Amino acid sequence: MIRSGFWAMGGYARFVWPSIGFALAILAWNIWSARRHHARALLRVRRAIQMARSEES
């Protein structure tokens, strides 16, 4: 399936794999960071709602 010498990348493995890895890490950071921002924003709104409710009662 995978051609022979795939991991060696014709002798350029130490440049090709780190660059692929870095780009994939950037993709992963984007997913993690966006979801964290969204979760935090939701939490802040929920807190604001609770504050408003406790002021009413």
Added chain:
Amino acid sequence: MTPRRKRLWVVLGILAGVSASVALAVVAGRQDISFYYVPTQVALGKAPADKDFRIGGLVMKGSVRRKPGDMTVHFVLTDYAHQVPVVYTGVLPDLFREGQGIIAHGQLGPNGVFVADEVLAKHDSKYMPPEIAASLKKNAGAAAAGAGAAPNPRG
């Protein structure tokens, strides 16, 4: 003028101002921004004489000479109009070969030989598998044999 129209003009005005100043800076420093000089500029004396600079061109076919067991290599850089001989001692990049575009950093000696302390290889934006490149070369060779080789002035 509505406030909205006014804000539009303020933004466009700032953008125009910055663009103009960047354009002026670029035109004024045109040569300083370029990464290298070409052999024609060197031949016309446009390259700095007493300072280090970079020179870029193609490695002339058949010009590469090295002594066995020595890291020193002599070659000639060309832009098809002028030639500059270069001498360099050190490790060459993988792409260094005859016909390849390369950029050398160093100083022009009084004898007209450029003494380089760094050699970088340039590659173009063409990509193709080795088999296609080989067959293209064969076809080009056959065509050139018939019509006479025309140099392709690409950097």
Added chain:
Amino acid sequence: MWTWFHRLASPPHLYRTAAAWAPWLAFAAVILIGYGLVDGLVFAPPDYQQGDAFRIIYVHAPSAWLSLFGYTLMAVAGAVALIWRIKVGYAVAAAAAPIGASFTLSALVTGSLWGRPMWGTYWAWDPRLTSELILLFLYFGVISLRKAFEDPNRGDRASALLGIVGVVNVPIVHFSVYWWNSLHQGGTVMRLGKPEMPGSMLWPLLAMLAGFMCFFGAVLCVRVRAEILSRERQSTWVREVVAA
């Protein structure tokens, strides 16, 4: 067209639109990037000059493209917000900035790892490389300027203005390889005329470009939703949406 644009300018509508688009964009991104990586790394032939090192193009070119696309989007969103007082423009600009900055970093690092074996150096003060580094600093400036003000509205306006001014750097990055003698090669796909690549190498590259675009869109949707939520947290519609 204009009614569509005006409806997007309403925060609740944009919030819902972003929620509807995100999963589809994410799905397309997974398919396209998955195919692009496998075809580009496994099946595409090596280059006649660069061998297997050329495969770095499959992550470098999409990163570099998004670094410019992200900046342009951020500047346009900031300009729309400044000129027409459309507040979601600031939310979009704030959401796009960190994504674009991350891809600028990716373009610089992958390019450096490509430059070492091919050019012979990790870094050179070349017009293309230098202007891309300036792009990264502009992103940092825009991001930190937003946080530098007590009043978030002033932060929004200041960073939008810096974003707009910095947009002059975008054509400089793109055309630097044609305007000046550069170590960097010209564009292979984003150019006038035919791409300088055979199909076996080009299809995975186009898939990666499209996949990265979809990825950018999906992440932007999530970030825009987060921005709208925290900016509109006092409004009743946000409280109704979150409480439900």
